[in-house]
Amino acid sequence: MSYNSYEQDDLLNQPNSEDKNTENPDTIKKRKSGRPKNNVWNFFIELGTRVQGHCGAKCKECGWEKKANAKTDDLETHLGLRCIKVDYKIKEQYMNIIRDRENLGQSIDNNNQSSKKVKLNHDRQHQQRIDEHYESLNINNSKVQMANQALVKLFVCCGIPFHLVQHPFFVDFVKILCPAYILPSRQQLSSNMLNSEISHIQLKIDAILEKETYMTLGLDGWTSPVGQSFYAFIITTQSGKEYIHSIQNLLKESYTSTERIIEVIESVGAKDFSAVVSDNTSSMTKAKKIVNEKYNHIMPIRCIDHHINLITTDICKLPFAEELLKKCMKVVKYFKASHRAGEELYSEILEKMVKGGGLKSYVKTCWSTAFDCTNSVLSCETILKNVSTFIYIN
Numbered sequence: 001m002s003y004n005s006y007e008q009d010d011l012l013n014q015p016n017s018e019d020k021n022t023e024n025p026d027t028i029k030k031r032k033s034g035r036p037k038n039n040v041w042n043f044f045i046e047l048g049t050r051v052q053g054h055c056g057a058k059c060k061e062c063g064w065e066k067k068a069n070a071k072t073d074d075l076e077t078h079l080g081l082r083c084i085k086v087d088y089k090i091k092e093q094y095m096n097i098i099r100d101r102e103n104l105g106q107s108i109d110n111n112n113q114s115s116k117k118v119k120l121n122h123d124r125q126h127q128q129r130i131d132e133h134y135e136s137l138n139i140n141n142s143k144v145q146m147a148n149q150a151l152v153k154l155f156v157c158c159g160i161p162f163h164l165v166q167h168p169f170f171v172d173f174v175k176i177l178c179p180a181y182i183l184p185s186r187q188q189l190s191s192n193m194l195n196s197e198i199s200h201i202q203l204k205i206d207a208i209l210e211k212e213t214y215m216t217l218g219l220d221g222w223t224s225p226v227g228q229s230f231y232a233f234i235i236t237t238q239s240g241k242e243y244i245h246s247i248q249n250l251l252k253e254s255y256t257s258t259e260r261i262i263e264v265i266e267s268v269g270a271k272d273f274s275a276v277v278s279d280n281t282s283s284m285t286k287a288k289k290i291v292n293e294k295y296n297h298i299m300p301i302r303c304i305d306h307h308i309n310l311i312t313t314d315i316c317k318l319p320f321a322e323e324l325l326k327k328c329m330k331v332v333k334y335f336k337a338s339h340r341a342g343e344e345l346y347s348e349i350l351e352k353m354v355k356g357g358g359l360k361s362y363v364k365t366c367w368s369t370a371f372d373c374t375n376s377v378l379s380c381e382t383i384l385k386n387v388s389t390f391i392y393i394n
């Protein structure tokens, strides 16, 4: 091909007979004036018009299409990782290109040009001194503590199972970063270290709450799957910041909710509270009344979210809403049960980049899902019509 100035690999330069027929003379003229095209284009046909130098592409092997803005990286990724019909040798070459792109899995003495470039850039930013190399084998206590704290935060806040701390790949990753740091065991992480971090945070919260006035205590109870009665005590400050005071299993401690509420209020400082908010269960209403009798300045308030919940639940019970939700759920259930139609819908959603993703189910106990479900059907309306034609034809 005349525009191909790179003479890399014979395989990548495979001439393709379809090429010449599909090329449009205008695009050839335009291209000659610009940058030479990457060899990856030998495996693709141009689609549509160019916008800021990029057009769409269609794979000559499997027919995969990217309708617009096809970049070299996308096409290489398709050939190396996704194309099911391309020859394995070509696939392998593109996998190498993809690997070298991010410079992963390269040995230090690799003479590959791209890795050299990365190394040079890195050296310019940070030239290692010989003593820095030895420092990495020693680690001082304060750094170990900081690392431990960061580790607990990572596992807890990202919901990562604690046993992963002993996974060989995770250990490997940490050892490469800092050989001197010894990872804790799963037990250490989930007991001592977690507890130490909890107390560290608790102390911080206590120090903040000490200075606050006009606080609101919010509480909500639920029953765990094994029948424990949990209560969450959340304190909202005047500026609207929320702090979890504690989550307690009241059955275990044989407390009544009233006693516990009073205890929490007194532990933080009864004079600094102005309200208690909860749902409207009879036990809570009674508890709030007792608190108000003891501390007149603490107002018993009903939770607005809970009331909206009650109203929406009532609305959802009306015949028109019930019928609508039933119909939406029929659509959602169909696409969940039928794998082929579901797959077609999913790829259409990805292609059209539908806001909010796919169809959502309605769950009776979670009231906001009534909106999520109907809204998801609405936003997928056109796609559902397209897919229904596909199902009808096939």
Ligand SMILES: [Zn+2]
Binding pocket: 059, 060, 061, 062, 063, 064, 078, 079, 082, 083, 084, 085, 086
């Ligand atoms: Zn392909």
